[in-house]
Amino acid sequence: MKKVYIYQQAKSAMQSGKKNSDFWLVVPVCDEQQRWPDAIMSWVSCQGTESQNRYRFTSQEMAVKFAQNSGFDYQIITKKNKKITPKSYASNFTQ
Numbered sequence: 001m002k003k004v005y006i007y008q009q010a011k012s013a014m015q016s017g018k019k020n021s022d023f024w025l026v027v028p029v030c031d032e033q034q035r036w037p038d039a040i041m042s043w044v045s046c047q048g049t050e051s052q053n054r055y056r057f058t059s060q061e062m063a064v065k066f067a068q069n070s071g072f073d074y075q076i077i078t079k080k081n082k083k084i085t086p087k088s089y090a091s092n093f094t095q
Contacts, residue, residue, distance in 0.1 A: 002028060002050070002071075002072050002073065003028070003029045003031075003072065003073045003074070003075070004026050004027060004028050004029060004067055004072045004073070004074045004075075005025075005026075005027050005029060005074070005075055005077055006024060006025070006026050006060065006063045006064065006067065006074050006075070006076045006077065007024070007025055007027075007076070007077035007078075007079070008021060008022075008023070008024055008025070008060075008079045009021050009023070009025055010079065022058075023056050023057060023058055024056070024057045024058070024059065024060050024062070024063040025054055025055065025056060025057075025063075026054070026055040026057065026063050026066060026067060026072075026074075027053075027054050027055075028050045028053060028072075030046040030047075030048065030050075034046055034047040034048060035047075060076070064076070
């Protein structure tokens with residue numbers, strides 16, 4: 001059975017907004033037996049190309065249902081929510 005990860009993508013470090021982080025990804029994982037180091041290019045090769053596919057869904061339930069209907073063994077990775085404490089500009093100058 002093929003293994004997949006289901007997770008929400010983190011926000012980009014290059015911006016403060018949360019664009020493209022509200023959907024769920026289903027990403028197939030390449031098995032360790034099918035991987036080998038490529039000495040010429042210095043990267044890890046994989047026998048299949050299915051690990052390059054990414055499936056996007058609007059909810060976790062839809063992603064899980066897709067994995068179950070496709071016969072995938074899935075693992076859900078939950079995102080840790082960051083707690084933002086509001087600050088004022090004046091607090092930079094207090095001692």
